Amino acid sequence: MVSHRMDAIWLNARLATMAHTGVPYGAVEDGALAVQGGRIAWVGARDDLPDKPEDFAETVHDCGGCWITPGLIDCHTHLIYGGNRAGEFEKRLEGVSYEEIARAGGGIRSTVEATRAASEDALFEAAQPILRSLMAEGVTTVEIKSGYGLDTENEAKMLRVARRLGSTLPIDVRTSFLGAHALPPEFEGRADDYIDAVCTEMLPSIASEGLADAVDAFCEGIGFSREQTRAVFEAAKAHGLPVKLHAEQLSNLRGAVLVAEYGGLSADHLEHLDDEGVAAMAGAGTVAVLLPGAYYFLRETNTPPVDKLRAAGVPIAIASDSNPGSSPAGSILLMVNMACTLFRLTPEEALAGITRNAGLALGIGERAGTLEVGKDADFVLWDIDEPAELAYRFGFNPCAGVVKGGQARPG
Numbered sequence: 001m002v003s004h005r006m007d008a009i010w011l012n013a014r015l016a017t018m019a020h021t022g023v024p025y026g027a028v029e030d031g032a033l034a035v036q037g038g039r040i041a042w043v044g045a046r047d048d049l050p051d052k053p054e055d056f057a058e059t060v061h062d063c064g065g066c067w068i069t070p071g072l073i074d075c076h077t078h079l080i081y082g083g084n085r086a087g088e089f090e091k092r093l094e095g096v097s098y099e100e101i102a103r104a105g106g107g108i109r110s111t112v113e114a115t116r117a118a119s120e121d122a123l124f125e126a127a128q129p130i131l132r133s134l135m136a137e138g139v140t141t142v143e144i145k146s147g148y149g150l151d152t153e154n155e156a157k158m159l160r161v162a163r164r165l166g167s168t169l170p171i172d173v174r175t176s177f178l179g180a181h182a183l184p185p186e187f188e189g190r191a192d193d194y195i196d197a198v199c200t201e202m203l204p205s206i207a208s209e210g211l212a213d214a215v216d217a218f219c220e221g222i223g224f225s226r227e228q229t230r231a232v233f234e235a236a237k238a239h240g241l242p243v244k245l246h247a248e249q250l251s252n253l254r255g256a257v258l259v260a261e262y263g264g265l266s267a268d269h270l271e272h273l274d275d276e277g278v279a280a281m282a283g284a285g286t287v288a289v290l291l292p293g294a295y296y297f298l299r300e301t302n303t304p305p306v307d308k309l310r311a312a313g314v315p316i317a318i319a320s321d322s323n324p325g326s327s328p329a330g331s332i333l334l335m336v337n338m339a340c341t342l343f344r345l346t347p348e349e350a351l352a353g354i355t356r357n358a359g360l361a362l363g364i365g366e367r368a369g370t371l372e373v374g375k376d377a378d379f380v381l382w383d384i385d386e387p388a389e390l391a392y393r394f395g396f397n398p399c400a401g402v403v404k405g406g407q408a409r410p411g
């Protein structure tokens with residue numbers, strides 16, 4: 001009798017494992033990938049299979065020569081919110097800046113008002129089409145932030161919706177508590193008091209309910225100062241939560257140095273990052289999360305210092321930053337194209353940015369981001385001739401199938 005050791009095997013595939021193998025894309029031509037119990041149990045060249053495929057696995061899938069990549073990871077989104085900001089977009093086209101709108105009480109604050117007014121069910125329904133759009137391109141893990149509630153009840157509401165999306169849809173959701181995103185109107189002129197509430201009331205309550213996997217903040221002139229951000233990081237540390245930061249987006253407040261000091265998972269945006277910030281991130285292993293959608297939509301002109309990040313060996317991730325104000329995006333592949341055209345990443349770097357390095361940015365590198373034995377069996381089949389096509393085309397989705405936890409995910 002034949003003993004089937006594996007649940008399933010995918011054959012006749014070209015693998016972009018994205019593992020550090022010394023070969024571009026960690027590629028394996030004529031590869032095979034087997035899964036068992038939701039994990040990758042064997043990956044390599046078909047010629048090295050120890051057995052005939054039908055003896056090796058219960059089910060044999062023929063991929064017809066398509067490419068397989070790791071499941072895509074969108075490591076920075078704000079995709080749960082009420083309303084939208086199309087009207088603000090029109091204002092910006094008339095010449096009013098993002099910062100001017102924020103300072104006049106619009107911007108993030110207008111989304112806070114709409115999000116507070118929305119029920120949990122309404123937020124859940126509104127988020128689904130955005131999430132499904134990302135999933136259609138092969139996203140198997142997404143990070144979702146709070147930050148449009150700005151009080152305990154509404155921040156918890158957002159994070160419960162995030163958890164519910166993860167338990168209802170076939171996608172892993174990682175959550176970040178972003179209470180320090182903007183000053184809510186009831187704290188006008190009292191930013192330190194608000195930060196005190198974030199640290200002593202909101203964060204402890206969110207942490208005790210297990211609603212956050214990490215803590216984020218917006219360190220910026222229209223956000224919070226370094227010292228206020230430091231207070232939030234201290235509170236996160238006291239609750240055993242890792243930190244990350246919106247840093248150096250519109251100006252340089254040396255947020256990257258601060259988040260690196262706390263061993264942060266990532267510093268995100270970074271259009272105004274300086275050499276000291278690059279060195280601090282390299283020393284701490286903090287991932288640089290670049291957000292070309294926000295750069296594009298806000299018509300930023302400063303690009304993140306990619307050459308310096310590269311030279312210092314800082315891992316670079318790419319994310320959609322999907323949010324109503326600065327990046328109303330529903331496509332991760334478009335971000336990959338923009339990371340190449342606008343920031344001059346190579347297609348291989350950009351693909352690593354939504355796989356291996358995005359996994360590092362979420363602190364889940366040991367189980368996601370590459371096709372390696374022991375990792376979650378999350379992968380994507382692509383109808384392409386070479387991996388660079390994923391970066392080259394835009395407004396086009398060549399996803400031919402997604403496997404999540406070893407199971408084909410319904411399209």
Ligand code: NIG
Pocket residue numbers: 078107108111218246249294321323324325326327
């Ligand atoms: O990542 N920078 C701050 N937060 C978001 C924008 C949020 C908004 O405008 O609603 C960002 O760009």
Ligand code: FE
Pocket residue numbers: 076077078246321323
């Ligand atoms: Fe953001």
